[in-house]
Amino acid sequence: MPQPYEGVALVCPVTVPYEKRSDKPAAWWIGRALKALIDAAGLEKTDIDGFAATSFTLSPDTSVGLIEHYGLTPRYLEWIPTGGASGVMAIKRAARAVQAGDADIVACIAGDTNNAESFQGILENFSRFSTQAVLPYGGLGPNGVFAMIMRQYMEAFGATRDDIGRLAVMQRANGATNPLALLTSQITLDDYMNARPIAEPVHLLDCVMPCAGADGLLVISIDRAKSLGLPWVQIDGAIERHNAYAGSEQILKTGHMMDAGSLWEQAGAAPSEMDFLQTYDDYPVISMMQMEALGFCPFGDAKTFVAQTDMTLTGMLPHNTSGGQLAMGQAGAAGGYLGLVEAMRQLLHQPLGPQIAGATKGCVMGYGMVNYDRGLCSSAAVLSRGGTP
Amino acid sequence: MSLTLQVCQDCGALQYPRRDVCGQCLSPNLKNENVSAQGTVLSWTQGHFSVLPAFKDKTPLTLVRVKLDGGAVVLALAKGPLATHARVLLAMTEGLLIAVAT
Secondary structure, three states, X not given: OOOOOOOEEEEEEEEEEEEXXXXXXXXHHHHHHHHHHHHHHOOOHHHOOEEEEEOOOOOOOOHHHHHHHHOOOOOEEEEOOOHHHHHXXXXXXXXXXXXXXXXXXXXXXXXXXXXXXXXXXXXXXXXXXXXXXXXXXXXXXXXXXXXXXXXXXXXXXXXXXXXXXXXXHHHHHHHOOOOOOOOOOOOOHHHHHHOOEEEEOEEHHHOOOEXXXXXXXXXXXXXXXXXXXXXXXXXXXXXXXXXXXXXOOOOOOOOHHHHHHHHHHHHOOOHHHOOOEEOOOOOHHHHHHHHHHOOOOOOOOHHHHHHHOOOOOOOOXXXXXXXXXXXXXXXHHHHHHHHHXXXXXXXXXXXXXXXXXXXXXXXXXXXXXXXOOOEEEEEEEEEEEOOOO | OEEEEEEEOOOOOEEOOOOOOOOOOOOOOEEEEEEEOXXXXXXXXXXXXXXXXXXOOOOOEEEEEEEEOOXXXXXXXXXXXXXXXXXXXXXXXXXXXXXXXX
């Protein structure tokens, strides 16, 4: 089992409010998040000695270009180009750097812009395999690949669109309470069923709305959190896995399944003890696959779990409590931080909308990077409410 | 009917998408060979929106995910309606794999 993440504090979740379209580049969005972090923690810019960034629209730059842009001089620098899996991967790495003394204060940020040009750029240059063997096949974008995953899931497990739509309905109900959500209207199962087809069986209300935005947090030591007077969240366990089940035609198991036992053992907890679950929701069926992969329900049976579990803010297992990307929008790679900052807010009892009563422990999951025909990167963490200074 | 795809000359693994080294044994010794063009549909979608100008007026179109008898998984455009488990024949037409029911 990996070493525990003891002594490490996650503090100051920030979100630069999303906008549907932006003429500002990604560096503007990430820079606003950096400033928000410094202000929230009461730090000077020179205190930041670690920096981890994630973005899809920063090309040709990476975190290297950003530190010169912002005048940072870190002694620890990360570039985590893994989109939906990036948030948990960032805190894992930053936590180890803080434990080892390689950095004291690590700013972890994901951000992207969104306009016609940036969106086309992501689609056309996402990966070599995609440019070569996916995009030319009709140019359906991620919807095409996810539609084929969704159909395979439905046919393998006898799940229907209704079964999947219930999750979207509950999530949009959560989103209606979030002042930062771009889509604040609630939807009914009829709305979901009657939405127009995009790449069948994916219909409009399965899809996230692309937008611009940034999310971030700081990783520091618990001692530092106390001296700064900041309440913190701690990492009870964390996993990541990439290219799971390589060479296999199966695409219904996310990589989390390989490491579920390790995660729960390290966290000393079970799925039933979680006060909430934040999955990576670029299509509700992908959230259902994640629930199965970490053992919240049996493999192939998320339809029963979703039908029998109230996943709204007052339910048995509140899920994607900010409304997730389905309600907030998908700010590019920042989608990989959305569940993480929401988990922190609920554990810090600093919610954007309603507070989950008594939340002390929760799970956050990441999934992403359709390099060819499935998401290659999986990550997850169990987080708990730390202390207050 | 055969299809020309990369095959590892050391371990025999079929490569798709094209690689620089074998995805199984990492050998750089890859060559184009004629392989079986037959496969089975694993999943499919009917797409209504394309980001490519060439396809804008060709929707809805059917995209299929096919397991080749030789082992690799390919995405292909379908000619005519296809369902999961259908047996298909693949052909390279103007640089694109096209699947037809057998």
